[in-house]
Amino acid sequence: MGRRTPLYQQHFALGARTVDFGGWDMPVHYGSQIEEHHRVRRDAGMFDVSHMCVIDVHGKSARAFLARLLANDVGKLRQAGKALYSCLLDESGGVIDDLIVYLMHDHFFRIVVNAGTRDGDLAWMRARASEWDLALDILERSDLAMIAVQGPEARAKVAALLPEVERSSVLAQEAFFGRECASTSGSRWFVARTGYTGEDGFEVMLPDREAADLWQALLAAGVAPCGLGARDTLRLEAGMNLYGNDMDRTRNPLESGLAWTVAFEPAERDFVGRGALENIRKQGGPPLKLVGLVLEDRGVLRSHQKVVVPGVDAVQVGGEVTSGTFSPTLERSIGFARVPRAASTSQTFASPCRQAAVRA
Amino acid sequence: MSQVPADLRYAKSHEWVRNLPDGSVEIGITDHAQHALGDLVFVELPEVGRALEAGAACAVVESVKAASDVYSPVSGTVLAVNEALAGTPELINQECYGRGWMMRVQPAAGSAAELLGADAYTAELAAIGG
Numbered sequence: 321m322g323r324r325t326p327l328y329q330q331h332f333a334l335g336a337r338t339v340d341f342g343g344w345d346m347p348v349h350y351g352s353q354i355e356e357h358h359r360v361r362r363d364a365g366m367f368d369v370s371h372m373c374v375i376d377v378h379g380k381s382a383r384a385f386l387a388r389l390l391a392n393d394v395g396k397l398r399q400a401g402k403a404l405y406s407c408l409l410d411e412s413g414g415v416i417d418d419l420i421v422y423l424m425h426d427h428f429f430r431i432v433v434n435a436g437t438r439d440g441d442l443a444w445m446r447a448r449a450s451e452w453d454l455a456l457d458i459l460e461r462s463d464l465a466m467i468a469v470q471g472p473e474a475r476a477k478v479a480a481l482l483p484e485v486e487r488s489s490v491l492a493q494e495a496f497f498g499r500e501c502a503s504t505s506g507s508r509w510f511v512a513r514t515g516y517t518g519e520d521g522f523e524v525m526l527p528d529r530e531a532a533d534l535w536q537a538l539l540a541a542g543v544a545p546c547g548l549g550a551r552d553t554l555r556l557e558a559g560m561n562l563y564g565n566d567m568d569r570t571r572n573p574l575e576s577g578l579a580w581t582v583a584f585e586p587a588e589r590d591f592v593g594r595g596a597l598e599n600i601r602k603q604g605g606p607p608l609k610l611v612g613l614v615l616e617d618r619g620v621l622r623s624h625q626k627v628v629v630p631g632v633d634a635v636q637v638g639g640e641v642t643s644g645t646f647s648p649t650l651e652r653s654i655g656f657a658r659v660p661r662a663a664s665t666s667q668t669f670a671s672p673c674r675q676a677a678v679r680a
Numbered sequence: 681m682s683q684v685p686a687d688l689r690y691a692k693s694h695e696w697v698r699n700l701p702d703g704s705v706e707i708g709i710t711d712h713a714q715h716a717l718g719d720l721v722f723v724e725l726p727e728v729g730r731a732l733e734a735g736a737a738c739a740v741v742e743s744v745k746a747a748s749d750v751y752s753p754v755s756g757t758v759l760a761v762n763e764a765l766a767g768t769p770e771l772i773n774q775e776c777y778g779r780g781w782m783m784r785v786q787p788a789a790g791s792a793a794e795l796l797g798a799d800a801y802t803a804e805l806a807a808i809g810g
Contacts, residue, residue, distance in 0.1 A: 337718075352773070353744050354719045549718070549744060618722050620742050646721040646744050 325370035326465045326528040330535050342436025344371040346548050353549035357648040360517055364471035365546035366538050373438035374464045375431040379456035382429050388591055393583035397423035401497040403514055409593030413572035417441050418563050422498050434563050465531035470521035477541045478522045518558025553645050566642045566656050577610035609661050615653035620646045629663040682712040690801035691753035708781045712805055717743040720769040725761040732756055734791050755791040760784040
């Protein structure tokens with residue numbers, strides 16, 4: 321039996337089919353993964369993402385710590401509540417994890433990391449803080465649950481459950497910002513306009529004992545419970561990477577479609593992995609790159625399937641699907657593949673049994 | 681709890697067989713199978729006229745989760761396939777014993793002898809925790 325979130329009983333009561341995900345028993349769907357996908361695109365769906373780990377970093381040197389720890393630059397975070405997506409790299413540029421960091425206020429940042437990597441991330445962060453001799457509090461917030469409410473109707477449905485005095489400011493929040501607000505029970509919730517579906521919506525972090533009540537209230541408001549299955553098809557349609565599939569410690573961000581998240585400027589910011597990535601750039605960039613695929617034939621792309629890229633120096637070279645699924649919106653299969661850099665986009669790849677066209 | 685209609689016979693590989701009045705049989709996958717697969721997105725059926733061998737792969741069902749072979753529960757010749765599944769594979773999820781049927785086959789004599797009755801198939805499911 322894996323670890324369970326504070327919402328496990330809710331999933332069980334709704335008849336969810338559960339799977340092991342990073343050591344957690346998580347719902348994969350509540351009946352139909354495709355129906356759940358459509359609900360998020362058309363209306364509103366909710367995901368229990370309490371298995372993800374909230375880490376609070378407090379201290380006067382928190383900003384300096386994160387500037388050195390993360391490949392993206394927390395110097396971009398100037399306004400309270402602003403969020404930044406970043407990779408956490410090791411010295412060789414391998415991706416330890418991908419995460420979101422929020423500036424809460426001076427000397428306080430909140431980080432959300434993946435479930436399967438939480439223990440390693442915490443150990444890494446604490447070891448770096450100690451190595452760099454920084455006085456910081458790095459707190460694992462296991463007392464918080466997180467519910468992602470996503471879809472065109474999601475923000476209105478969440479706002480309606482907040483105290484009236486909070487609603488307009490929560491709704492006025494810009495994309496990729498979060499803010500603390502009071503709940504009707506008097507506790508503090510953190511409501512962020514972020515997500516992993518390509519839809520508008522909120523991610524709500526709240527005390528774990530209040531999670532079931534919020535879940536029930538959202539259900540009553542017509543928000544569809546959605547599992548990890550729909551979460552995967554939604555994120556792939558939106559072109560978002562999944563840690564463990566599309567990148568991991570053996571891959572750097574430059575070969576994972578994540579170069580845009582690495583801040584090489586300012587040049588004097590010395591972050592972990594910078595030297596290794598600069599060496600790769602000096603050599604003309606990584607030999608591989610991550611591309612999006614649309615399958616022209618029937619069938620479904622699956623992780624680890626081989627793809628063949630014709631015509632690179634007349635020698636066929638191999639690539640591999642890192643994520644593949646059926647897109648309910650397009651009604652055909654889509655995915656990511658890691659292929660040789662020389663492969664051009666909008667080129668047709670062959671796979672042993674399928675024809676796939678690349679879309680950048 | 682999976683549905684196992686009493687009037688059908690079953691293969692251990694989770695296909696069902698319905699006897700039709702003209703001596704042919706209708707074949708599909710069971711409720712347990714469609715549940716385990718999740719939402720179906722593609723179905724590949726054999727060509728009409730193809731000779732099938734009991735226990736050999738005769739069709740492919742692909743779900744959001746995985747592609748799986750369907751094994752012919754009988755030997756015989758394909759008489760017809762359910763064309764509706766090409767555009768609406770979800771019929772198998774919705775009505776696996778009805779509108780989600782897959783093919784009609786003229787069975788070779790005696791080739792259905794190994795099939796399980798509903799009770800035996802239910803016991804089989806209980807044994808695998810289904």
